[in-house]
Amino acid sequence: LFITLSLCCISLSLLSMFFSLFYDYVWVSAMVILHFILSTILYVLKKYKDIEGTVKMEEVDGQELVKKFAEEMEEMLGRKMKSVKRLAEAAEDADLYHEFNETLEFDYYNSMLINSYDEDGNSVPLGGEFPLEENEHFNKLPVNTQQSNIQVPTNVYNRDPDILNGVYMSEALNDVFIDNFNKDPTLTWQYFGSSTGFFRLYPGIKWTSDENGVVTFDCRNRNWYIQAATSPKDVVIVVDVSGSMKGLRLTIAKHTINTILDTLGENDFVNIIAYSDYVRYVEPCFKGTLVQADLDNREVTHERTHAAALGQGSLCNQAIMLITDGAMEDFQEVFEEFNWPERRVRVFTYLIGREVTFAENVKWIACNNKGYYTHISTLADVQENVMEYLHVLSRPMVINHDHDIIWTEAYMDSVAQSLLLMTSVAMPVFSKKKETLSHGILLGVVGTDVALRELMRLAPRYKLGVHGYAYLITNNGYILSHPDLRPLYKEGKKLKPKPNYNSVDLSEVEWEDTEEKLRTAMVKGETGTLSLDVRTSVDKGVSTFVFLSVCVCWQIFLLCFISSVFISVVLTHLNSSLFFSVFPSGLHDLLAPDLIIASEWTYCETDIDPAHRKLSQLQAVVRYLTGKEPDLECDVLLLQQTLFDAVVTAPMEAYWTALMLNTSGIEEGLETVFLGTRSGLLRFHLFSSLPRSFLTSTDKENMFTLDHFPVWYRRAAEYPAGQFLYYMPRQDTRGIGETFTEQTHTQTTFGAFSYKSSQTTTVTFCSHHCEFMAGRFFGEIDGSSDWLIRKKGDILQPCDTEYPSFVYEPSVKETNSIIKCGRCQKMFVVQQIPDSNLLMLVVQADCDCSRQYGPLTMEPEECDRMRSQKIRRRPESCHAYHPQENANDCGRASFISLSASLFIICLSISALAS
Incomplete structure (x- = not known):
């Protein structure tokens, strides 16, 4: 609640009196609605209390739960x-x-x-x-x-x-x-x-x-x-940028480099060196080392090519890619000193252009270093010729079968x-x-x-609880699946993948307060339990929670190949599972028009039999329970919980209707009332005929999905029992003054009750346009975020963003301070609205602070990418050498002088990686 006063100063005693009057007004005006909510809560608790004897509560063993998930994934x-x-x-x-x-x-x-x-x-x-x-x-x-x-x-x-x-x-x-x-x-x-x-x-x-x-x-x-055709590799690309490499030749050379980069993956390491009269690294930050060839680093080298992990490496295949239009000598003495007789570093040569000279030297370099020589005369030749190096690198693995x-x-x-x-x-x-x-x-x-998504269905949401979740990472610490991974962005009306959607590190999603203890343990393949403080965002990052999490890690062993993939489940304290005896009745309650179940959850497996693939989850459940499809594979425990919730909450529609008819003054403003349970069941009743987008299949944030519980459910679960949570749904298309009021009783784990109102409660106290402010960030209203208007547009590239996180502190009941804005200053007072998540903020309006913010400037940190190279675990399998390999098949054939020092640099980098 935001109030501006055109006063030279603010009297705290006057404000205290004003606050009391305001609180009384809000409480009285909302009493009808609050009575409606409290009556519903008490009724629901009574219904659950009536059948308390049929409920069996068991604590979850986190490690056993994760172990079971891992075994099921292993089997799949x-x-x-x-x-x-x-x-x-x-x-x-x-x-x-x-x-x-x-x-x-x-x-x-x-x-x-x-x-x-x-x-x-x-x-x-x-x-x-x-x-x-x-x-x-x-x-x-x-x-x-x-x-x-x-x-x-x-x-x-x-x-x-x-x-x-x-x-x-x-x-x-x-x-x-x-x-x-x-x-x-x-x-x-x-x-x-x-x-x-x-x-x-x-x-x-x-x-x-x-x-x-x-x-x-x-x-x-x-x-x-x-990845299947070759083992991990360290690659140094050496490109000729001398005077003879102009026009079409330089274009072909760039395309060759980019094609080579596209053949590299996150287990490979790469660097690019350009030479003419002198040698230079295409990316100065990568000088003297090899960097992981993930999507981010490949994009950097792509950009640097068009414009002109320290001490790490794959420790497997090592190769130099030489791209030139000719060599005046073969540099035998260099290779004799640094690469022979083992020839651990292969040299692949790409001769560029239609008219070439000194081709024999270029071919000799490749054939005498277990590489391959190709002649690329047009852009159309690039793809086929580049792919030859993969077949050469695969030879040891093929010979050894x-x-x-x-x-x-x-x-x-x-x-x-x-x-x-x-x-x-x-x-x-x-x-x-x-x-x-x-x-x-x-x-x-x-x-x-x-x-x-199918893999993560084996870690069902209802077994993890409202704040529990499971995720997978690779041996490099990159996320395979995580509920907070947002790989898409919106361009107009279309969704498109972000540039680095598959190289997002775990540390960018799991915000630990410690030194990446969890990530390090997972990458190393450790099994066990960790307790640590993490920050978790909800509502697409708008809201942030800080809580103690218990993280259970388990390595999935599917022979040696799968040792690079891990599963972790995060369980919040006080998280329990309910195990119910089979509930015989309740089938008819599932068919009620006011009830839906989580369509993305797997109550019954519909993907095994082709005849079942067009069934919705609710249809499959009904056919299974009625005996029409006894062969359906269903989650009996989840069905028992869902039937239990359906029976207990069945009278809600009649109860809500009766309350509506018997309570005066409630008709105006009340739009929807709904109740959610941990089994994915959702009951709702509409009191308005207005079209809605809330609680529809497109409103993912407010529905039970494969990745998370609804945002209103998660936020309500964070509040003490008996308190009211006011929440603005961000996806409602009408979005004017739409407010949720929710109350949750956290001593039960059944669900959260909410009603949705389309009427603000502060009409008397604000101007006619105040309803348009509902749900907007306070800085937009106050003017303190006007610097955002200065930005020219989005730059679509991976970056680390630092922003303040505002934490609501319930213990602070009231505070005040003064803000200095250039030549003036203004006072503000903040007071809590009891038993809710609302704050009343009163600010002087005679001092404008919106002009004090200049344009935002951001200076890139040089070589920050190199400093952020994180711990990883190399793949265990490597096939770089076989004594029976026939290296005579080394290429097909169709004025520049290379320097001996260049090859020494390249061979030294490969040696460093070793």
């Missing part, structure tokens, strides 16, 4: 791994018995061309009739679950002999795809990405090109392909064009032919996707 992810292994075995067997045929003619279903016809109505080549049917399980996309099909990038000829032979050989995967899906109906996309460029996808879909009519998707650029299974960081599904976060499990596919064993031929990578 284990099924995905088995599916991928079956695909890899089938692909390798098919290749073993396939003889390459240079003249092979073979028609296949090209996903770009299926169901396409020419002017005469005939199917186009590589098209044909390909039945598609919309499928709920695959994001409602039209798919063919009986057949896979092939996607080929625009820059790859779809009838090339390598493509035709690979597609023909991989036809054997069709039956395995279908068999996998039948064994595990929760599987999503299954695929095989070939080293030649084609992509076999199940189920088959119709692929669409971009707005330019081009298919830019290349499976070999995807993280799941790159080490089928490492990898899990990727979070990413958004490009196949379904979905904004849901996914992770992929992938496995390399090798040639098992004895005659090519020493060449280490990588055939491709098989994999499948796992929606992270």
Whole structure:
């Protein structure tokens, strides 16, 4: 409540009297509503008290709970791994018995061309009739679950002999795809990405090109392909920027660098060095070291390329990428001193331009350092030539037949064009032919996707309580899934992923007061329990709580591959679970029109049987309880709790109606009354026919979702029993004077009762426009946030934001002070409204402070990115060397002098990483 007084000074005694009168007015005017709320609370408590004997309360063992979650996740992810292994075995067997045929003619279903016809109505080549049917399980996309099909990038000829032979050989995967899906109906996309460029996808879909009519998707650029095909790597990119590298050559060189950067992941390390007459680091902050090739650091190097973790490294593959238009000598003495005879650092050379000189020296450097040489004459050549280095790095792993299974960081599904976060499990596919064993031929990578939302369903909200939550991180400390991860931003009416949505560190979301104790323990793979103070934001970061959390960490062991992923559950003190005996009645109460259940929670598993996929959760529950679908897999404990709450709260609609009819003066302003319970059940009654956006499927903040309880529920749970919470819903489209009043009794864990009012209670005391101020930040009204108006626009780049967090302190009943604003000063007084979260603020209005704030200036901290490199854990698997590797296959061929000191610098950086 905000009041401005045009007085030269404020009398505290006068204000005290004014406050008392104001408090009495508000209390009397709101008494009717408060009586309505209190009557409802007492009625609900009585109903729960009546059946107290059927309730059994048990304390939750946090470690046992997390252990159970981890075991269930392990079992789920284990099924995905088995599916991928079956695909890899089938692909390798098919290749073993396939003889390459240079003249092979073979028609296949090209996903770009299926169901396409020419002017005469005939199917186009590589098209044909390909039945598609919309499928709920695959994001409602039209798919063919009986057949896979092939996607080929625009820059790859779809009838090339390598493509035709690979597609023909991989036809054997069709039956395995279908068999996998039948064994595990929760599987999503299954695929095989070939080293030649084609992509076999199940189920088959119709692929669409971009707005330019081009298919830019290349499976070999995807993280799941790159991580499965190679071990972690340290890469130093050396680019020639001398006088001869101008125009098209420099453009090709930049594109080559960016393509190499796009093949790196968060387990790789990189740096870029430019040379001409002297040597310089493209990013000065990265001087003399290698930095983690996460999305943030790759973006920095991308930008620096266009414009012109200290002591860390992967400690595995090490490579120098030389991009030049020629070399006058081979620098044999440099390599003899620093790299031979082990040749631990591979050198890959990229010769740029149509007309080249001294090509033999460039090729010699690659071939004598276990690398690969390519000649890039046009921009179209870049992609294929860059990918060759991945096949070379994969040779030791292929020869040794080490089928490492990898899990990727979070990413958004490009196949379904979905904004849901996914992770992929992938496995390399090798040639098992004895005659090519020493060449280490990588055939491709098989994999499948796992929606992270589905994984987190195994840690259900009702078992964690109102402030409990679970999350997953990678070995690098980056978030896979977290309820406070906000990976999207709004541009106009469209949602788009943020630039660094999959490289958000845990410390950026979990605001610890200690030295990142939790993050360090999780990255190191420690199992145990931690107690620490954290700050937790609600209402999209508008409100912040500080409370003691008990964090239980558990490492998920799924062979050695999954040791980089951890689960943690945060449980607040006094958090309990209710275990009820089976409640026989109450089914009819679930069908009441005033009741809904959390649509994103899993009461019954509807994704296993295709016949169940179109059922809502409520429909599935009803069919299960009535015996129509006895084979449905349902969470019996959650159903018992939901039935229990439904029976106890069943009389609420009649009770609310009776109260409304029997209480005078309540009709005006009361819009909605509602009650939520921890089982995800929500009862509500509408007293107004006005259209609403509150408590609808689009109002995520105020509904039970997979990630959190409603914001009004969470905030009410923080207040002492018997107090009233006033809350402004930020997503209501009308948004004028809309207020919640809530009361919660925290000695029970059943729920929170609220009513929603569309009338302000302070009309008599403020001007006619005061209702438009409701819900706005006080600084906007007072003018102290006018500096925000000066900003020119948003800059879309990752940054650390520092801002004040205002904490409500209930123990301070009244305070006052003076604010100096240039030549004047003004006094303010703050007093608490008893039994509520409201404050009355009185401020002098004869002193304007809005002009004292100048433009906000922010100076970037040089090299802050380097200082923020955090602890990580390297992947355990590494395949960098094999004595049987045949390094003679080192490139194909189609006026600058390199300096010996340049190679010494590059080799020294690689040695430092070791």
